Amino acid sequence: MDAGTAEAVASPPGRDLLDLLHEGFYALLLVRRGCGPADGTAFRRALCDWLGGVQAQARRLGLDAEDVRLACFAFAALADELALGTPGPLREAWLQRPLQHELFDETLAGERFFEHLERLREQGPRHLAVLEVFRMCLLLGYQGRYAFQPPEARSWLLQRLGDEILRWRGGRAPFAPRAQAPDHVVHRLRRQVPGWAVAAVLAGLVLLAWAGLHLHLVHRTEHELAQVPAVVQPLPEPARLTVTWP
DSSP: OOHHHHHHHTSOOOOOHHHHTHHHHHHHHHHHTTOOOSOHHHHHHHHHHHHHHHHHHHHHTTOOHHHHHHHHHHHHHHHHHHHHTSTTHHHHHHHHOOHHHHHHOOSOHHHHHHHHHHHHHHHGGGGHHHHHHHHHHHHTTOOGGGGGSOHHHHHHHHHHHHHHHHHHTTOOOOSSGGGOOOTTHHHHHHHHSOHHHHHHHHHHHHHHHHHHHHHHHHHHHHHHHHHSOOSSOOOOOOOOOOOOOO
16 A cells, blocks of 8 residues: 555545535435426525535635535536436526536536546545545436447446545455556447448348248248148049940
């Protein structure tokens, strides 16, 4: 365990960023479950005021200012995505001005979220608290730029992030860490396999299945017909009269 990990694990217990944002995450979970507020504008204003209180409390606790800013940014990105994806008054209130724009003057949170996340991961356990906030956003369904990519890619990122946090918390070590694939492995594999190859394989499987079913039905029909006794008997051969002239 390196010095950074030891410092992160040995830090005194107290309220961290995830604890400070707990109430907000619970409110967004209710929105995700379809229990959104009737007044979207009031809810949006309440979230803005609440995030301001979170930042003030974090300053009193002496938490890193940049970590606090990034944690609130991640929360705002999740809130924007959930609100804009919820039909009704909540979406209408958010369309006018998302939280990312009002609080952080940002309009590309779907990209910035993962750029910040990658940078924090590279810096390791020094930013463990804010990394846990980013992970919570992903667990609550945040997609960002991954909304337009295969779901396996986001799942792979979430799994790796969870393993890293567990390791930095002093949990299990990863198995064969040098053998881990990069986050974009799924995209690269999908790009290398042409569409016509996938279609050809599927067509071949369909033909094989049809041929197997056809042979099975022919064999079964012949077997059942062999068990049925003949119903129509052949007519007896008629008598023949032969006349011979002298």
